[in-house]
Amino acid sequence: MRHLDYVAAADANAALQRLSAKPQEAAPIGGGTNLLDLMKLHVQNPAVLVDINGLPLSQVREVEGGGLRIGALVRNSDLAQHPLVRERYPVLSEALLAGASPQLRNMATLGGNILQRTRCAYFRDVSQACNKREPGSGCAALDGYNRMHAVLGVSDKCIAANPSDMNVALAALDASVHVQGLKGERSVPFIDFHLVPGTHPDKESVLQPEELITGVTLPASGFAARSRYVKVRDRAAYAFALTSAAVALELEGTTVKAARVALGGVGTKPWRSKEAEAALVGKPADEVHFKAAAEAALKGAKPRTHNAFKVDLARRTLVRALSLTAGIA
Numbered sequence: 001m002r003h004l005d006y007v008a009a010a011d012a013n014a015a016l017q018r019l020s021a022k023p024q025e026a027a028p029i030g031g032g033t034n035l036l037d038l039m040k041l042h043v044q045n046p047a048v049l050v051d052i053n054g055l056p057l058s059q060v061r062e063v064e065g066g067g068l069r070i071g072a073l074v075r076n077s078d079l080a081q082h083p084l085v086r087e088r089y090p091v092l093s094e095a096l097l098a099g100a101s102p103q104l105r106n107m108a109t110l111g112g113n114i115l116q117r118t119r120c121a122y123f124r125d126v127s128q129a130c131n132k133r134e135p136g137s138g139c140a141a142l143d144g145y146n147r148m149h150a151v152l153g154v155s156d157k158c159i160a161a162n163p164s165d166m167n168v169a170l171a172a173l174d175a176s177v178h179v180q181g182l183k184g185e186r187s188v189p190f191i192d193f194h195l196v197p198g199t200h201p202d203k204e205s206v207l208q209p210e211e212l213i214t215g216v217t218l219p220a221s222g223f224a225a226r227s228r229y230v231k232v233r234d235r236a237a238y239a240f241a242l243t244s245a246a247v248a249l250e251l252e253g254t255t256v257k258a259a260r261v262a263l264g265g266v267g268t269k270p271w272r273s274k275e276a277e278a279a280l281v282g283k284p285a286d287e288v289h290f291k292a293a294a295e296a297a298l299k300g301a302k303p304r305t306h307n308a309f310k311v312d313l314a315r316r317t318l319v320r321a322l323s324l325t326a327g328i329a
């Protein structure tokens with residue numbers, strides 16, 4: 001039997017002290033809906049669980065200029081239903097409600113959702129080769145059953161998709177992630193927070209093992225209020241995305257003044273597509289230009305044997321999201 005220490009941290013400093021004492025062996029726990037699953041599968045084996053639920057990080061508050069600061073412990077269900085989120089950032093509310101089940105959303109936290117691990121079946125099975133779980137062991141997904149895997153941001157070491165719906169919305173909304181360590185705080189643009197696998201798929205974000213996510217800021221913008229999330233999956237509920245798109249548009253008449261586009265289900269990280277945005281700005285908000293943007297978004301796709309269908313599905317998902325957002329669907 002493995003020995004496990006459990007520590008309920010009273011404040012951020014206590015949590016950071018415990019994490020810093022054993023950075024490679026300790027793990028913070030939020031809702032536990034991902035971490036405990038992976039511990040049961042022996043994929044993650046922390047020796048110390050640092051429970052951060054006692055930290056004062058459960059607030060959503062307005063910041064100067066009309067943005068929102070969301071604490072790392074705000075539950076996914078509370079965030080989805082928050083009146084200011086529904087009014088100012090509907091894409092975030094829709095993305096959260098498209099994820100998991102009501103029970104899971106009641107437990108899951110903002111910080112834990114940002115950091116949830118891939119659902120790659122080879123990552124979750126310790127008898128399989130996986131460079132993400134065990135660096136240098138190989139990648140069974142490359143020539144395995146890779147129907148759920150990524151087509152963008154892939155490498156010859158890893159093709160695991162980032163599974164989060166919420167992350168796709170945060171990527172589209174120009175969010176920033178706030179991170180705290182014993183040496184102080186820093187903020188990271190959300191689109192730079194996660195890393196593509198490259199030669200080190202085990203390194204998934206810029207967060208250091210002894211740091212905590214404390215929250216996320218959503219800036220005010222001219223586009224966020226006109227935003228939608230579309231998710232395509234095998235079942236109508238309780239299934240991870242095959243493809244998804246988070247879209248925000250600011251229109252001047254029928255012309256796109258500003259656009260934000262992010263894709264889910266297809267990227268090794270939440271996939272912001274600046275190529276699609278460039279293809280939209282200054283153009284009429286119509287199907288012809290939405291299809292051109294979708295072409296641009298998937299241009300660099302590198303499918304494998306079983307996931308080639310995702311390329312066209314992602315294009316169609318994006319056209320659908322843009323059409324709904326523009327009100328022409």
Ligand SMILES: Cc1cc2nc3c(=O)[nH]c(=O)nc-3n(C[C@H](O)[C@H](O)[C@H](O)COP(=O)(O)OP(=O)(O)OC[C@H]3O[C@@H](n4cnc5c(N)ncnc54)[C@H](O)[C@@H]3O)c2cc1C
Pocket residue numbers: 027028029030031032033034035036037052072098099100101104107108109110111112113114115116117163164165166211212213214238239240241
């Ligand atoms: C059956 C099932 C179906 C699901 N379907 C979907 C779906 O369709 N879409 C979707 O998006 N998600 C889905 N999920 C995933 C779910 O959204 C995540 O499990 C959840 O968001 C994780 O949040 P948590 O707070 O429980 O994380 P935890 O399990 O507590 O933590 C996850 C990771 O984050 C770390 N961590 C947690 N908080 C912090 C912090 N503040 N700072 C630093 N590190 C931290 C932990 O150490 C751990 O490594 C599903 C999950 C299950 C079990």
